[in-house]
Amino acid sequence: MGKKKEIDTRFAKFGTVSFTATTRVNDFVSHLDDGRITGTRCVDCGTRFFPPRNDCFKCLSSHVEWFDVTGTGRLVTYSRLKYAPVGFENDLPYCIALADYGDFKVFGRLADGLKDDDIEIGMAVKTRANHLPNGQLNYVFEKADTA
Amino acid sequence: MGKVAIIGVGQSAFVRQYPGSIRELAFEGFKAAMLDAELATEQIDASVICSAPEYDKQRSPAGVFAEYLGLNPQPTFYVESLCSSSSMGVRLAYSLVESGLHDTVAVIGFQKMSEITSSESQERMGRGADIQWESPFGTMMPAYYAMFAQAHMATYGTTLEDLALIRVKASTYGQINALAVYRKAVTEEMLADPESFMAGPVASPLRVGDCCANADGSSCVIVTNEKKAKAWCKKPVWILGLGAATASVNLAGREMLTGLSAARRAADQAYAMAGVGPADIDVAEVHDCFTIAEMMAYENLGFAAPGQGPELIRSRATYKEGQIPVNVDGGLLSKGHPIGATGGSQIRTIVLQLRGEAGDMQVNDPAIGLVHNIGGVGLYGNVTILGR
Numbered sequence: 332m333g334k335k336k337e338i339d340t341r342f343a344k345f346g347t348v349s350f351t352a353t354t355r356v357n358d359f360v361s362h363l364d365d366g367r368i369t370g371t372r373c374v375d376c377g378t379r380f381f382p383p384r385n386d387c388f389k390c391l392s393s394h395v396e397w398f399d400v401t402g403t404g405r406l407v408t409y410s411r412l413k414y415a416p417v418g419f420e421n422d423l424p425y426c427i428a429l430a431d432y433g434d435f436k437v438f439g440r441l442a443d444g445l446k447d448d449d450i451e452i453g454m455a456v457k458t459r460a461n462h463l464p465n466g467q468l469n470y471v472f473e474k475a476d477t478a
Numbered sequence: 479m480g481k482v483a484i485i486g487v488g489q490s491a492f493v494r495q496y497p498g499s500i501r502e503l504a505f506e507g508f509k510a511a512m513l514d515a516e517l518a519t520e521q522i523d524a525s526v527i528c529s530a531p532e533y534d535k536q537r538s539p540a541g542v543f544a545e546y547l548g549l550n551p552q553p554t555f556y557v558e559s560l561c562s563s564s565s566m567g568v569r570l571a572y573s574l575v576e577s578g579l580h581d582t583v584a585v586i587g588f589q590k591m592s593e594i595t596s597s598e599s600q601e602r603m604g605r606g607a608d609i610q611w612e613s614p615f616g617t618m619m620p621a622y623y624a625m626f627a628q629a630h631m632a633t634y635g636t637t638l639e640d641l642a643l644i645r646v647k648a649s650t651y652g653q654i655n656a657l658a659v660y661r662k663a664v665t666e667e668m669l670a671d672p673e674s675f676m677a678g679p680v681a682s683p684l685r686v687g688d689c690c691a692n693a694d695g696s697s698c699v700i701v702t703n704e705k706k707a708k709a710w711c712k713k714p715v716w717i718l719g720l721g722a723a724t725a726s727v728n729l730a731g732r733e734m735l736t737g738l739s740a741a742r743r744a745a746d747q748a749y750a751m752a753g754v755g756p757a758d759i760d761v762a763e764v765h766d767c768f769t770i771a772e773m774m775a776y777e778n779l780g781f782a783a784p785g786q787g788p789e790l791i792r793s794r795a796t797y798k799e800g801q802i803p804v805n806v807d808g809g810l811l812s813k814g815h816p817i818g819a820t821g822g823s824q825i826r827t828i829v830l831q832l833r834g835e836a837g838d839m840q841v842n843d844p845a846i847g848l849v850h851n852i853g854g855v856g857l858y859g860n861v862t863i864l865g866r
Contacts, residue, residue, distance in 0.1 A: 346614020419616035
């Protein structure tokens with residue numbers, strides 16, 4: 332009897348509930364665990380991707396390297412949910428949001444502490460890795476200090 | 479190449495909970511279209527079945543329906559593009575007929591959403607978006623469209639009152655559409671009153687009243703070639719233009735958050751194919767799964783310039799008597815939105831309008847009509863232009 336090959340299911344840790352366990356970019360989750368938000372860059376043509384991809388649709392290369400999402404983005408839009416899909420009820424209320432970093436955009440959540448009055452479309456945000464109470468990992472946008 | 483016509487349309491009543499199985503539901507829309515076209519089942523050369531399959535226990539419903547509808551041994555196709563499945567089905571039927579492969583094709587859309595709970599439904603609907611990178615944040619359809627609403631409001635000064643006006647218009651016509659699921663009046667006051675159910679927050683800035691009603695339903699559109707249309711049908715309605723486009727599933731890949739790029743591209747294609755422009759459209763059905771979706775449709779279809787959508791509804795230009803009547807059957811907001819059946823139902827409304835058979839909902843003598851049908855959060859855009 333051969334030993335069963337272990338399957339890398341790190342992506343199951345992404346988000347309150349993950350719907351994907353295994354992807355070629357599972358390192359994203361390990362980076363998140365280390366406090367880093369990372370995208371991929373095509374080594375052959377230089378295109379940057381967020382969310383990260385294993386494969387470049389521009390030049391069809393699968394030779395990608397990681398880069399860190401640093402600095403500030405701009406809040407494009409958001410919504411505060413009063414109802415949640417199955418599995419997310421305990422997170423309510425929460426805000427999903429989109430931030431624009433120029434070369435790419437990032438879809439995620441706003442940090443829990445932000446109140447409606449603190450949120451303004453166009454405001455500078457930074458993206459922070461976040462440990463959820465249920466042991467899962469995600470990332471959130473915080474208001475950036477622009478002073 | 480000859481022209482392609484629609485010679486029969488039908489739909490079931492859209493209801494909260496259909497008391498039967500999916501094949502029986504499909505039969506209702508099919509029967510209505512067959513009676514409308516005055517055809518027998520042997521005159522149908524192929525069927526196209528359209529739905530979002532995650533609601534069904536039945537795998538491969540197309541084969542089951544072909545038997546139940548008396549369409550054996552003709553071939554059947556299954557088409558899925560979320561909420562625009564049956565518009566995509568009509569696009570497939572057009573190409574089947576235009577190629578000469580089949581003369582007459584029945585496009586049957588259906589959805590029985592009531593087999594699962596509302597929160598399960600939201601979870602499944604949300605999975606029509608990016609399950610790897612977005613769903614883990616707890617997304618759902620109203621919240622995605624709410625993000626577009628928030629961006630539209632911030633960019634153009636659109637207000638919650640503007641969105642309420644769209645809901646009020648939908649309810650005006652939902653009340654006179656016997657097949658609509660929601661037939662009550664909705665007023666601006668209801669959407670403004672925090673104590674009212676309609677004003678209850680769902681996903682900011684959208685309220686209960688900004689969201690369409692889930693429904694069970696089926697629809698059917700019968701498509702044929704020019705020769706048979708002229709031989710069989712007194713009032714054929716011609717497919718003048720078809721447009722279809724896609725956009726990034728993840729909102730991170732979208733070029734704009736104040737409109738749907740797939741809708742705009744599909745509209746451009748359909749106008750070019752039909753050789754008409756927005757000003758030529760006499761009546762339209764747009765995909766108002768949320769009030770903001772209708773607002774964006776006004777702009778993406780060119781009925782209004784970007785940011786000018788609110789003016790259109792404030793001036794009542796999209797009412798039945800207005801310059802460009804939109805969703806005078808109650809739209810998804812009041813008529814209801816049984817995912818796979820919706821596009822076929824929208825096409826049915828426009829066909830009836832062009833034939834002058836829309837009853838109380840009839841607009842004044844329309845010659846050209848348009849259907850805008852969206853899948854997912856603008857993941858799929860379909861625009862169909864019809865003429866008499």
